[in-house]
Amino acid sequence: MIELQALTFRYAGADRDALHDITLTIPDGAFLGIIGPAGAGKSTLAHCLSGVIPHAVRGDFYGAVRVDGLDTADSRLTDLSCIVGTVFQDVDSQIISSVVEDELLYGLENFGVPREEIEERLTFALEQTGIAPLRHRAIASLSGGQRQKVAIASLIALRPKILVLDEPTGELDPSSSRQIFSLLRRLNRETGMTVIVVEQKIMLLCEFAERLIVLSDGRIERDGTVREVLGDIAGLEAIGVNCPRSARFSSLLSEKTGRPVPVCVNADEAVEAARRLIG
Template sequence: LIPHFYNGELKGEITVAGLKVDEHPTYELACHVGMVFQNPENQLFALSVEKDVAFGLENLGLPREEIRKRVDWAMKITGIYELRERAPYELSGGQQQRVAIASILAMQPQVMVLDEPTSFLDPLGAKQIFDVIYRLNRELGITVILVEHRLDLAASYATRVIVMSNGKIVMDGPPRKILSSEKAKLIGIGIPKATRLYQILKNDGIPLRGNKTPITPQETAELIVEALSDD
């Protein structure tokens, strides 16, 4: 988006898939990196789901058969194929977000950037979106960069966490290392509830075993069950 959409001073060099961003148009860069916005309504405007998913491909001038193939594939991967004839404005927030993801997925990017895709969703809708994102990464090999404040949920899926403060990277590492560190508390990162519960129980003298601090509800539950079984 910089410098093609947002004006600003660009220093140094930024490359996307080996392409310098200031020397190539947005549509060319978008073939390599796709972006899903925080509010899905900002990128949905067609009269049906399948037309929304096909929009980017049509702008690339791809053959009709190829467009049909990619659209059906993207809708099936994201679980919205049965909604293909529905109008996007009739869908729930979670369904709309999956349509937005499918529209980017159909472009077959190497990297997908998602800006807080669950901020408007309830816990169930948020988990469904994370399940889709997980599948894109683990099964399709797409690199996923996720801007997210729901660390309780993100910790279960992420392989790397980068913490930024005032535009600078202050922490970078595996989720468990980041979320269980003292520095995370000092800079105000919201520690997952499962981790906080583990720390409270340990401080109260509950003999929880394990060499690693749990960061997911399942991990904490397993330690508690083990402690109760020993009693």
């Protein structure tokens, strides 16, 4: 479980809080999506979950973040990284090896994974992220999307209890993005990993996440199931969140017909809602 208690963080030299009075509980096994406009504090929140804040970033940190019972401010980053694995928004800042295989091996060896398990974990992670053919490639020769997959594969190989991914599909095409989300769902369902994803592709996120948090100006503006949060299109758009078309459609349908229409989170539901109204 993750518990944030009145978390406030202000970067050194900044004149406002990047996160302000955030209180939040994320149970084990959750699949949580975090959305919000640019500068809302999404990456800052991800850094607080991994412990990078307050350990490696200067600023004023108030309140508490507890991950699996560990208070992040009082725990060593190396201990935290065994529990929370992160893919940063800027993946290049976290890749340290020059060859794909070495990047995965580095983490596995550092985590003390037994030798006989290493090959199986490595193969699994490369295959599941679709980069098995890149195993011996120089990382410098890869595209941004391929490097993003290397970072995700390195994370998956370590099998942390909690995954925090900050815009993991930013450089990926639609089919690769879906592949990554499907992998996250499988890991979440089959192994009970907690998955926390910051994502701009809201339509995709809403299809996979169970709970959605909307951050704006360092505060939690919405927190609920995907359907609950998407139920207030006008409110979300006022915050600066670009809502999925299916949800806008169901909201419009309800407004124009004066009849209740359930929130549609994907195209199939939107078609079904329209059909019901016509029929």
